[in-house]
Each structure stands twice: as structure tokens, then as C-alpha cells.
């Protein structure tokens with residue numbers, strides 16, 4: 001299943017931050033969004049995931065095909081690792097809990113409450129949720145925050161396996177996941193130019209035009 005984004009404009013706090021965003025992401029492919037802090041990477045990811053409406057334009061894929069991993073891990077603090085994954089697996093109607101724990105190196109932590117995990121372990125659990133969704137498009141917002149080098153490599157392998165099985169991944173990341181095959185989209189030319197976009201990220205911004 002391909003994702004096609006056409007003439008998309010999206011806003012945060014009522015202010016349009018990106019305009020005329022166009023790209024296509026084929027099944028089996030990954031696309032990395034680049035651009036300076038505040039340009040709108042999170043805003044674009046949220047719009048593609050269907051968490052907020054587009055100001056204009058079109059996203060071809062239905063939100064039901066998207067698994068979104070945000071900055072926050074969205075864990076249930078008093079549930080164990082296994083229970084958190086079982087909760088999501090029930091919602092998504094899959095049976096992938098054991099595999100998800102094994103792939104994200106969580107099996108030894110299966111019975112530990114989420115509130116007692118380290119920051120990196122919490123992030124691994126948040127990312128393991130992707131594996132129990134069964135959804136083809138992974139939308140990832142800085143997925144490597146708190147991960148050590150080994151876990152970044154592990155997650156890179158998990159994403160590569162997802163692509164090999166026909167999935168796709170759209171992500172904002174400043175850390176190299178080792179996805180040599182991933183294409184890169186620099187959002188700098190899509191910065192909204194309308195007067196309504198005055199504020200961070202305009203030409204008054206000292207960081208304007210600086211790419212990540």
C-alpha cells in the first residue's frame with residue numbers, strides 16, 4: 001500500500017507551518033523528514049497519522065493503516081511490559097506480543113511494571129507497540145530518544161524487517177538508524193510563507209534555512 005501526500009498544508013496552534021508538501025512513499029520504502037527545529041516535522045507526522053486535520057491537500061492513506069509512535073511512549077504505568085503489549089494487541093486484534101518483546105529485547109522485563117522501567121526501556125516498549133499493531137505504515141517521531149547505541153541498531157533492524165515484509169516508514173529523526181535505503185525529504189522549501197505563519201520558523205528566525 002503506497003502513501004501519497006499531495007499539496008498538503010498543516011498547522012499548529014492555528015498557524016499554518018508547512019505548505020505544498022508533496023511526496024510518495026511506496027510499500028517497502030522509508031522516508032526521513034529533515035528540517036530545522038520548529039519547521040513542522042511533528043505537525044506533518046501528526047497530520048499524516050490522522051491526529052489532526054490538514055489545512056489543505058490530501059493524504060491518501062487512511063488513519064486505520066497507520067501506527068504512530070510519538071515523543072511520549074503512551075504507556076500504562078501500572079501494567080507490566082507484557083500487559084501493556086497485550087492491551088494494545090487486543091485493541092489492534094493481533095497476537096504478536098511474544099514476538100514484539102523478543103524483537104525489542106524486552107522478554108526479560110516482561111513482568112516489570114512500565115513505571116519501573118528505565119527511560120530507554122520505556123522507549124523500547126513504546127516502539128514494541130508498533131509490532132503489535134499489524135499496521136503497514138509506521139509514522140515515527142524521533143524514535144531513538146533515550147535509546148543506547150545497541151538499541152538504536154536493534155530498532156533499525158526492526159524497521160528494516162518491517163520494510164522487507166511490505167511495510168513502510170515515515171520518520172523524523174536526527175539519529176542515523178542505518179537505513180541506507182531510506183530517502184530524505186528536506187522540508188525547508190515547504191515552510192509556510194503566508195503572513196499568518198509569522199512566528200518561529202519565519203524569515204525572522206535566526207535559524208531559518210538551516211537544515212538538520
Ligand SMILES: Nc1ncnc2c1ncn2[C@@H]1O[C@H](COP(=O)(O)OP(=O)(O)OP(=O)(O)O)[C@@H](O)[C@H]1O
Pocket residue numbers: 012013014017035036037038039040041042043044200201
Ligand atoms: N500547541 C502549539 N501551539 C502553537 N504552536 C505550536 C504548538 N506546538 C508546536 N507549535 C509550533 O509549531 C511549529 C512546528 O512545530 P513542530 O513540533 O511540528 O516542529 P518540528 O519540526 O517537529 O520541531 P523539532 O525538530 O524541534 O521537534 C513550531 O514553530 C512550534 O513552536
